[in-house]
Amino acid sequence: MATGNTEFMSSSRDEKNKAAKPQDGSGCKPQDPEWASGLKKLYDSVVDEPLPDSFKDLLSKLDEDEGK
């Protein structure tokens, strides 16, 4: 009985190991999930957008008010 149990457990563990091991082609660190660079990319893509005119208008208006 005990033996059967162990066998069952070990085989299920093997299966888990297989499932948990993704296509580990590159040297990805475990702390650095696949999406981490995507997050930075999302942020940087907005930073790199040209500034809409509404912001240029607003910024130049700030200076005008300052003149008073």
Added chain:
Amino acid sequence: MSKDKKKRELPKRSAADKRAFKRELTEVVPHLRAFARGLCGRPDMADDLVQEALLKAWAAQDRFEPGTSMRAWTFVILRNAYLTDMRRNRFRGEYDEGVAERILTAPAGQEEPLHLSDLHRALLTLPPERREALLLVGAGGFSYEEAANICGCAVGTIKSRVGRARAALSSMLEDGDIPDRALDDPAAHRAILEELDEVAAGRGEAAATK
């Protein structure tokens, strides 16, 4: 409340100080837009928020200490504006798939952009304080200490929020199981508002503008 009233004497700013302030404020606008878009998801609303924050920052410029981080200072202002608007329900259920698709497919790069829209959607399902912690540290490149200052909380709190946000994103993205429009769910929304109560009760709102 009355304790907030203690007024510090503020040094008079020279014209050069003001020019420097304006220049630094201008430089930081793209970062404010990126942070705001991560916080509230919709580009138009994010930009409204940034404009609001810029006006507040300009009005409060005497309280900016030259030589300190303009980005951190303005992020506090932006964050407070976001929290205020969030409490007024302005951003409730505002995620727009079509808009997200348009912003997310265009930029950045060689690799699969499809993951980015999933990532963005997953990000928006996180509780706001975890989302902002992750944005500050994982996207904005702030240290835990800087992020803690911006959010007005302990460094350990930020670390734990970032950790939870990372774990949640990893599990959502690995399982491909991203909740749809979580903000429409009344229970989720109530939970978010309760968390905001906690955030607002802390020192988070104390720093830059009042």
